[in-house]
Amino acid sequence: MFKTCVRLQPTLREYESNLGSSSGSLRQSLEKLGMDIRFGTSGWRAIIADEFTFANVRLVIQGICRYLTISEQRSGGKLVIGHDSRFMGEAFAAAAADIGASSGFEVL
Numbered sequence: 001m002f003k004t005c006v007r008l009q010p011t012l013r014e015y016e017s018n019l020g021s022s023s024g025s026l027r028q029s030l031e032k033l034g035m036d037i038r039f040g041t042s043g044w045r046a047i048i049a050d051e052f053t054f055a056n057v058r059l060v061i062q063g064i065c066r067y068l069t070i071s072e073q074r075s076g077g078k079l080v081i082g083h084d085s086r087f088m089g090e091a092f093a094a095a096a097a098d099i100g101a102s103s104g105f106e107v108l
Contacts (some may be wrong), residue, residue, distance in 0.1 A: 016072070022069050033098055037060065038070075042084070043084075044060075048086075048087060048088065050091075054091075054092065054095050057092050057096055058095055058096070058099050061081075061095075061099040061100060062103065065099065065100055065103035065104075065105060066103070068078055068102075068105075069103070075103075075104045076104045076105055076106065077106070078101045078105065078106045078107075078108055079105040079106065079107050079108065080107075080108045081093050081096045081097050081100060081107055081108070087102040
């Protein structure tokens with residue numbers, strides 16, 4: 001059975017404005033943008049090029065960095081980014097590392 005869905009991709013500015021409010025969690029912010037992220041035993045469960053895209057990886061990492069900054073009440077710190085051997089894993093990790101570094105974190 002195939003499921004058809006139309007999803008408008010949020011812009012970075014839309015995502016930042018949703019995260020800017022002090023109330024709500026990362027999950028609530030993503031839900032406002034129509035992103036439903038599910039985690040399994042191996043991490044983020046999504047179809048590459050459908051829900052798991054470079055744009056969505058960047059949005060999620062930026063949200064995580066923002067969450068860490070707000071919850072720790074300081075910017076920076078160390079951020080460990082890893083990847084598995086699946087298709088484009090290293091490239092997705094590199095994109096995540098770029099966002100982490102540009103958010104003031106020391107990426108390991």
